[in-house]
Amino acid sequence: MADREWDESDVRIRPNKRGSRPRTKDRPSHDDAVTGRVITVDRGRYTTIVAEDTQDERTVIAARARELRRTPVVAGDFVALVGDVTGRPDTLARLVRVQDRATVLRRSADDDDPIERVVVANADQLVIVVAAANPEPRTGFIDRALVAAYDAGIEPLLLVTKADLKDPAPLLATYELLPLTVVVSRTAEEAPEAEASEDIGAEVPELEGVEPGAPEAEGAGPTPHSVKLDDDAVARLREELDGRVTVLLGHSGVGKSTMVNALTGASRATGGVNAVTGRGRHTSSSALALRLDGAPPGSWIIDTPGIRSFGLAHVDPDRILHAFPDLEQGTEDCARGCRHDSSAVECGLDAWVADGHAGPQGPARLASLRRLLGANPREEAHDAKELGTL
The missing domain is CATH 2.40.50.140 (Nucleic acid-binding proteins)
Incomplete structure (x- = not known):
């Protein structure tokens, strides 16, 4: 054995457990899909x-x-x-x-979360739903939704519900200088004994593709009252939705599912508002696209789950200003490189608002813009890069 000459034929190679043939990277074209x-x-x-x-x-x-x-x-x-x-x-x-998307509505969990979350695809219109009261409207949420809509190339529309509880005029005055379509809806409670079977808070039928026992199938259970919406408001909104793909976005409890039921004839579960926290109860666990009742082909409405936050980490700060057309023109007098945030020196927006060009709500609008600009982490990253820390 000591005198034996060894060559490569004596080398033993263990077979590959996954097979000796490498997997191809070529995928079928699925032309018949x-x-x-x-x-x-x-x-x-x-x-x-x-x-x-x-x-x-x-x-x-x-x-x-x-x-x-x-x-x-x-x-x-x-x-x-x-x-x-x-x-x-x-x-x-x-x-x-x-397939390639015409539009993509995105959000991030928070302003410092770099991960984008796709909300819906191929929507033509975004209906921002807020309640005049119960829960109280938040202009910060409206401004964020407007930024996301303009950034995605989706036309926004503001829907104010529960206007019978509180006059929405002060809220609407904030956006009177914007080219923004507004629909105001009122509700009236009715006793459930009349037609319990048609109560929009009644038992929800199984949704196709949702297994029994899932949160979407269970909803929030029956509500104590049925809700009748203002027929004129529903008809007005229908005019804006016909022939388009529309997504509804808003906090829980503002009445998204109630309006969807009125527009589509569906029985989406509806819920109330927590008396302690003032927040709505989640009744939808996933987005659902439904056809508008009796509408032309291509008319879809997408009801989304109520959201707690709407981060804009994915939006470049330069594009945030486009959601404030009542202020944007005031930046023409800004010095080159002005960021228009709270740390800006001699920002043209201050004089623009002081001279009344943005209306009585100008100071509040400017404060909202600067909150969004200050919360955007890309500004901080830009500063850090200039300082050489990143």
């Missing part, structure tokens, strides 16, 4: 509408392909589906591609 519109997402299952507005229209439930596991898929997305796309009960298609 059908297109579907995602209407809701629930625990890894995507409910889609295929062959929309045709005789062959059907609902198809799909699971996301492995290669898309890092790609967010949200209500409003158009996706490519393969496999069993018949829509028959107990069938499951495979979602293999997300």
Whole structure:
């Protein structure tokens, strides 16, 4: 043995447990895939509408392909589906591609959270829903939603509900100089004995794609009163929504689901407001796209869960100013490089507001703008880079 000559044939190589053939990076093109519109997402299952507005229209439930596991898929997305796309009960298609989006509404959890969260895709219009009272309206939230809408290229609309509880005029005066469509809605409580079966707070039927027992299916339970909305306000809002994809955004308890029920004939669960915290109770756990009742093709409304915060970490500070058209013109007299925030020296916005060009609400509007600019972490990152700390 000592005199034996060794060569490469004596080397023993252990076989690869995953196989000797390397996996190809080429993926199938799925040219035979059908297109579907995602209407809701629930625990890894995507409910889609295929062959929309045709005789062959059907609902198809799909699971996301492995290669898309890092790609967010949200209500409003158009996706490519393969496999069993018949829509028959107990069938499951495979979602293999997300088509290019016309618009994307994003938010971050907080202003210092760098992770963007896609809210909805392909929306034409954003309805910002606030209540005149119970819960009290927050102009900071409205301003943030306006920034997100303008940044996404989505037309905003302000819907003020519960105007029977409090005069919304002071709130609306804040935005009177903006090219912003406003709809005001009032509610009137009715006794539930009359038509309990039609109560919008009654038992919620199972939603397709939502398993029984899920938060979305259970909702918040029956409400003690049915709610009748102002017919004129509903009709006025309908005029703005027909033929468009609209997303409703607002805090819990402001009446989003109530308005959705009135517009679509659905039975979305509705909830009240906590008397101690003044916050609404969550009754929707995921975004859901619904057709407008009797509307032209392409008319969809997307009800989103009530949100606690709407961060703008993803929005460049230079674009935040575009959401304040009543102030933007005042920056023409600013020195070059002025950031218009609370630390700015001789900012043209101060003189613009002092001269009354932004109206009586100018000081409040300027303070709101500067709060948003001061909260945006990209400003801080820019300063840190200039100082050489990053």
